[in-house]
Amino acid sequence: MPLLGQATGGWTESSSALRLLYVATRNTVGLATADAFTQVNPVAVATNVSTQVNATALGVLSGSVVFTRPDIGAQFIGGPGTNAIQTAIAAAPAQAVGFRALGVAINSANGNAFENTPGTASGKIPYVSGMGTCGNGLFETALIANSADAVNNAAGVAITYITGQLLMASRNGFLMPRTVISAIDGNADNADVVAMSAESFVANANSSATNIGVLTMPPDATQNEVVYDQRI
Numbered sequence: 001m002p003l004l005g006q007a008t009g010g011w012t013e014s015s016s017a018l019r020l021l022y023v024a025t026r027n028t029v030g031l032a033t034a035d036a037f038t039q040v041n042p043v044a045v046a047t048n049v050s051t052q053v054n055a056t057a058l059g060v061l062s063g064s065v066v067f068t069r070p071d072i073g074a075q076f077i078g079g080p081g082t083n084a085i086q087t088a089i090a091a092a093p094a095q096a097v098g099f100r101a102l103g104v105a106i107n108s109a110n111g112n113a114f115e116n117t118p119g120t121a122s123g124k125i126p127y128v129s130g131m132g133t134c135g136n137g138l139f140e141t142a143l144i145a146n147s148a149d150a151v152n153n154a155a156g157v158a159i160t161y162i163t164g165q166l167l168m169a170s171r172n173g174f175l176m177p178r179t180v181i182s183a184i185d186g187n188a189d190n191a192d193v194v195a196m197s198a199e200s201f202v203a204n205a206n207s208s209a210t211n212i213g214v215l216t217m218p219p220d221a222t223q224n225e226v227v228y229d230q231r232i
Contacts, residue, residue: 015112017052017063018104019135019225020128027103027129033069033078035085036060036109036125042172044083044198048142048156050174052224059109059119063138065169065212066105066127067198070098077102077125080173080198090202099202101169101210103129103232104136129232134213137225140176143195161218167228168197168209175226178209 037059042049049055060066060079069076071089080086089095106126111117119125128134143155165177178195197209213228 015062015115016107017061017137017225018106018128019137020106020132021135021227022133023128024130024132024230025103025128026106026126028124028126030068030075030077030102030124032060032109032119032123032125033072033076035081036078037120039079039082042144042174043079043081044086044171044173045144048144050139050141050172052138052141053172053174057108057110060105060125060173061138062105062108063136063175064105064173065101065175065198066103066125067169067173068098068100068102070095077127080169080171083171086171086198086202090204096202099199101197101199101212101232103127104134104175104212104230128230130230132230133216133227134230135217135225135227136175138174139219139226140170140172140174143180144170144172161215161226163215163218165215166231167212167215167226168195169199169212171196171198171201173198175212175228177215178211 041053041055041057041061066077067080069078089099104127109119109125143157167175168178170176200206200208211231213230215226215228217227219226
């Protein structure tokens, strides 16, 4: 643990939201999009903002999901894009078919104060892919707009994470469950809320979300992160 005077208190032991427990592949294939360094956070939906995100930080954040970005060109990767960008990709079938989650960013694209900034120097966003086990301090804490189906529209309701849930990327590129049960969403209809990912928004199909991982340890009062076996 950091000693008195050694840390600002804004982070504990690491300046990255992603904690690598068992890692398969540290991937640096692909070039970062320009907006990977300039996007505001949250990038697409600015209501019911996650309590886990630093909204003052620009660019793709550590612990967020990176995507192929066919709207920019071949070999480009970045965040999920703004609402306008996602809407434009959805309207272009040749782009929508190629918009996919790739993995989880290891470090924030712009780095942190008083650190080297290899991301901006190299134009790369290192991310983990190919299985592994991670702890991640960046995740959605409430159902955001467009995150529930028409029958169970529960935007704003707090998300309870349950061991065994499949995780996906929200429209903001943060981890969230693919489904939450009615006891969680506040409706008495005994139906699951099928949450909407960035991919399912673009494809207009909830079934389009990529499984990022399987939740093995939910966040609680003593552990402020989700732990999951990665599946992407």
